[in-house]
Amino acid sequence: MMPLPFDIECLDCGYRSNYHPTQPTCPMCGSAWREVRYDLPQIAADLPKKLARRPFDLWRYRELLPVQSPDPNLYLGEGGTPLIHAHNLGMMLGNNNIYIKDERQGPTTSFKDRQAAVTIAALKEAGIADLVVASTGNVAIAYSAYAARTGIKCWAFLTSLVPASKMREVAIYGTQVVKVTGSYDQTKKVASEFAQQHDFYQDSGARSIPCVESMKTIAFEIAEQLGQPDSTVVDEIPSFKAPDWYIQAVSGGMGPIGVIKGFQEMLEMGWTDKIPAVAIIQAEGCAPMVHAWKQDRDQALPVKNPQTLIETLATGDPGRSYTLLRQKMLAASGGAMESVTDEEAFRAIHLLAKMEGMSVEPAAAVAIAGLIKLIRNGQIKPDETVVINCTGHTMPVENNILGDNWARNLVFPTQNAPAQKQEEGLLAALSHVASDRFPRIAIVDDMPEVRTLVKRILQSQGAYTLFEASNGREAIEMIRRELPNLVILDLMMPEVDGFSVLDTLKSQPETAEIPVIVVTAKELTPAEKERLKGRIQSLMQKGDFMSDELLDEVRTLLN
Ligand SMILES: *Cc1c(COP(=O)(O)O)cnc(C)c1O
Numbered sequence: 001m002m003p004l005p006f007d008i009e010c011l012d013c014g015y016r017s018n019y020h021p022t023q024p025t026c027p028m029c030g031s032a033w034r035e036v037r038y039d040l041p042q043i044a045a046d047l048p049k050k051l052a053r054r055p056f057d058l059w060r061y062r063e064l065l066p067v068q069s070p071d072p073n074l075y076l077g078e079g080g081t082p083l084i085h086a087h088n089l090g091m092m093l094g095n096n097n098i099y100i101k102d103e104r105q106g107p108t109t110s111f112k113d114r115q116a117a118v119t120i121a122a123l124k125e126a127g128i129a130d131l132v133v134a135s136t137g138n139v140a141i142a143y144s145a146y147a148a149r150t151g152i153k154c155w156a157f158l159t160s161l162v163p164a165s166k167m168r169e170v171a172i173y174g175t176q177v178v179k180v181t182g183s184y185d186q187t188k189k190v191a192s193e194f195a196q197q198h199d200f201y202q203d204s205g206a207r208s209i210p211c212v213e214s215m216k217t218i219a220f221e222i223a224e225q226l227g228q229p230d231s232t233v234v235d236e237i238p239s240f241k242a243p244d245w246y247i248q249a250v251s252g253g254m255g256p257i258g259v260i261k262g263f264q265e266m267l268e269m270g271w272t273d274k275i276p277a278v279a280i281i282q283a284e285g286c287a288p289m290v291h292a293w294k295q296d297r298d299q300a301l302p303v304k305n306p307q308t309l310i311e312t313l314a315t316g317d318p319g320r321s322y323t324l325l326r327q328k329m330l331a332a333s334g335g336a337m338e339s340v341t342d343e344e345a346f347r348a349i350h351l352l353a354k355m356e357g358m359s360v361e362p363a364a365a366v367a368i369a370g371l372i373k374l375i376r377n378g379q380i381k382p383d384e385t386v387v388i389n390c391t392g393h394t395m396p397v398e399n400n401i402l403g404d405n406w407a408r409n410l411v412f413p414t415q416n417a418p419a420q421k422q423e424e425g426l427l428a429a430l431s432h433v434a435s436d437r438f439p440r441i442a443i444v445d446d447m448p449e450v451r452t453l454v455k456r457i458l459q460s461q462g463a464y465t466l467f468e469a470s471n472g473r474e475a476i477e478m479i480r481r482e483l484p485n486l487v488i489l490d491l492m493m494p495e496v497d498g499f500s501v502l503d504t505l506k507s508q509p510e511t512a513e514i515p516v517i518v519v520t521a522k523e524l525t526p527a528e529k530e531r532l533k534g535r536i537q538s539l540m541q542k543g544d545f546m547s548d549e550l551l552d553e554v555r556t557l558l559n
């Protein structure tokens, strides 16, 4: 093999050596913690021009990856995932700059595709034939797909917590699955033992060179996508822009370590002007990093018995990954570490699906729940640009989040009954699907996007007949005509405002009793609050209410 155009630098003794996948530690001091150093000035001078002619996929940045000549025959569609502007979520949370990096759209539907694609390419180049991974599911699935395509034998050690459907997904690619009854940390230990016994290559997450390097491509893509928000054209020299925040659900920490390194390299090449603040979100029942961060410690205490249903995030002992991550965060723009409950994550799955049309796995929803928390506690400001890594969707989650009545059953009437009976039977069956009269709700707001948001929230969880009005005059007319069961009312509208609408409704017997929910962006003065007192059922602040809260209120008032 030709010498590679980069060095590996030991983080402990600073010794620089060449890279070879079978040499996982520093030849000088034996440390497993090393990083790749590229000739960044050279790459900064050459790469932008080349980018203009390359497709938008992971290999676009190949000069910044530890693979010499990527084999196009192994390509499965890795990288190049869309960055989606989350308008509706943003409106609900009062921040219009929320973006979702949709990693579900990789070949095996999680961001582990990047890790597997780069590692397998490096192994192929080095002529390695066997690979061992310990996994909570997604790593094993991604490696299995790429190993199958390459002809490398894969051994996957999975904790018995991994759902059977995920295990079968691993096995279908021809990987040897080893089920370990024990924690994820114990699983990693036996996998390591096995790899050593047989002298097989072992993936070791944040300590594996290709893993950390592969995660940088998330940063490169985000910066390019934010740099040209209005175009999908890639035939020109791109501009780059770093967001204010990068948010990710974290287990072992490989993702953010790599992403920060990617932003660091762009900064050094003069492509961007900063490294974003990073928000690390963990499941409350397994949050060793969050605990240590909040106590300002540079080492995390292991969580011996992780208590979370979200097995993807069950790394109890992050070891030195935490220390390294914290160092990198503090040296850049800082950030936050926060935990959320399983319950909050499941609610976030539902919310994202209803608001943005994206169904994600619980681990990815942990990041969304974290976003909500950080916006609400003021750590993320309304004008800051936020990118959330939506890391994956590799399991059917619906069991956990939908109640019992998520589907309505329709049984066809028997085929051999007379035609008229069949018809009657069909109508009777349909009447179980929905009653023919729905509760009637009037939505009054001068901003069409707010009306749409409220409609979307209501329709996601029930059937209503909805009426809309975009100003006070129209609203009064419509409410008199339709006599709805409930009014959702904005206060600030041109000409006839919400206060006047309320005055008129209350002054007339036929409309005086209709319950009213006020949804407003206005900070109310004491005098205004007095004007509303006793005349409305509920007051909600725009940009600060969750869909569930509005729905609960609506259901209560309609009963
Ligand atoms: C692996 C994984 C994570 C955690 O990634 P790390 O950066 O290694 O901590 C989060 N979400 C999903 C869906 C994953 O597969």
Ligand SMILES: [Zn+2]
Residues within 6 Å of the ligand: 010, 011, 012, 013, 014, 015, 026, 027, 028, 029, 030, 031
């Ligand atoms: Zn060393």
